Amino acid sequence: MKTHFFRPREVPELQIWAEVFIFTALALGLPVLFNTADPFWTQGGFSWPVLGPLLVALRYGFSKGFISILSLLIGQLLLVETDILTPQSDFNINAILGYVIVIMVTGEFRDVWDRTNQRQTIQLEYVTERLEVFTRQYHLISSSHDRLEQVLAGHTLSLRESLQAVRESIGQLEERCLDKAAQSILNLFVEYGTLEKAGIYKVENNIIVDPPLAAIGKMNTVSMSDPLVSAMFAENELVSVKDVKASLGVSQYHIAIPITDISDTVYGVILVEKVQFFALKNTTLTLLAVMAGHIGDLLRHEITNPVMQANEAPYFIKQVKRANKEAKRYKIPSHLLKITATNINPESRQLMKYLSEARRGLDIYLYNNEKQTLLLLMPLADELEKTGFIARLNSWSKGRTGKNLTDLGIVIEQQIALPINNDDLKRLVAFHD
Structure with a gap:
């Protein structure tokens, strides 16, 4: 159950003034009822009526406390002047001034405490918000890292393993030509390169023939003017978005992998439009480039006997x-x-x-x-x-x-x-x- 008693900043303004009036009225009325002979409590050592304004000052600060003590003093003077009260003792001016000062100090202390509390609350909210953001990002990275570990644990990016898989896969084909082997080749690259969207194309006279022989995902139309494609044909080797030679323009591809034989003749190419972020490591790119070279040799030469x-x-x-x-x-x-x-x-x-x-x-x-x-x-x-x-x-x-x-x-x-x-x-x- 929520209460406003411990959160004065959330109390409606009307309720604040109501509390100021009630505490001041109680401080003025109760002494009259229970101590008519000395309603100002000047003979008792402590003026208990001042307790009302003191509580107001502690709860709502300097301004409300000061208004409360002034209202109390004015109320007491009016009761005396209208002969409603005939106290046996007069006002003790020194005591009254002392109580006013106490109320002012109390109210100021509360205001300073409230400002400090607000500042610390704001800082706490900021730190809490940053912690929540950090926690979400940490869990996101942690889950991605766990997934990456699971992928890599089940499939080590071993160059030796991948080349053995290439030899076995190509050696089992009935017809060892790019058209017939396209899907098998692409499957190998998807497995070892974690490609998400890619296609394998035939190349004739250094021109890529569209549509792809095999594809993972729907590929866009090939553009020979694409900077990654141009860089690949210029270098006759794998080119990725990390390479300086491919940074002359915006490419629609992440990786371009030529399939060449030992004479550096390009007769096939794998274009990758989407790949998992960790696959752009140098070790993975080297693996894909070496795989493509061995595939090119195996397709161009019938001998596979080691x-x-x-x-x-x-x-x-x-x-x-x-x-x-x-x-x-x-x-x-x-x-x-x-x-x-x-x-x-x-x-x-x-x-x-x-x-x-x-x-x-x-x-x-x-x-x-x-x-x-x-x-x-x-x-x-x-x-x-x-x-x-x-x-x-x-x-x-x-x-x-x-x-x-x-x-x-x-x-x-x-x-x-x-x-x-x-x-x-x-x-x-x-x-x-």
Whole structure:
């Protein structure tokens, strides 16, 4: 139940004046009724009638208290002057002046307290409002963060995982051409790039062919003059709204991803009109760019067998060039090894067979069975992973044959960390000879 007693600022003005009149009237009338001989209470040590104006001053401040004490004094004088009262004692002027001063000080104290209270109330309301805003924003961010953690917990943005998924998805297609593979490709990008509105288009002579081959959401008409599209064709690489080269105008896209082969021919493009905000991180953009490059190679070349024979060397060289390009552009480590069996015997053949069986998911081999020579491309492998791979070979050899690689006549002739310059890259063509 609400009461106005503890909130005087909310009391209606009429009620305030009514209370002033009632307290003043009680202070004037009660002494007359109960102490007719000394209605001013000058003989009792304390003038109790002043208690009424004192309560008014404490509740409503200086002005109302001052009016109340003046009204009380005037009322008492009128009662005396009209002979209604015949008190045995006269007014004590000093006491009366003292009571007036007490009432004034009391009223002023109340006014100062009220102003301080109002100021603190306003500050409290402001702090409370800011706290509510902060709390709402905190819960919004917290829920978004929880959702992001759930998404990332169920799907780690792993480059190795995404490339393996690309190989599996493309390898299962009956017809490996962009028109037939469009929906499968777009599904991969939606999964790993958290795209919300995107389309995959065919490109002919550097012109995007509308409508899209596959789309998530309704795509707008493609404009070749869009700054993001122009920047993509100029660079032949992924361009996002974060890139300086795409900031020359307002684009309707967030990301433009070209699908190219190793010769940098653009024959497809993925245009993204809407993407979740956290997908514009550099790690995610790199993942999408590398995925597009590998998809381009897989669609342009029928060979997907990761263990190749000598006659498949041209495709192996293309894969080396792709890894070299990614090492230069995106700082993705890769290694190239040349392993040769100087003494061809059952044990060396057994080791070469083990190499094929123990191949890592993304590794690509070029194997010459007659010469017992193996070229091994290790994408996404840093120096530590390469060293660990060689150590595992030695451990396996020791465990199975009792000999290390040197004893078996197995020599690692080349250990090349990508990227390398173009001249060294050209000499790789002769590796399989």
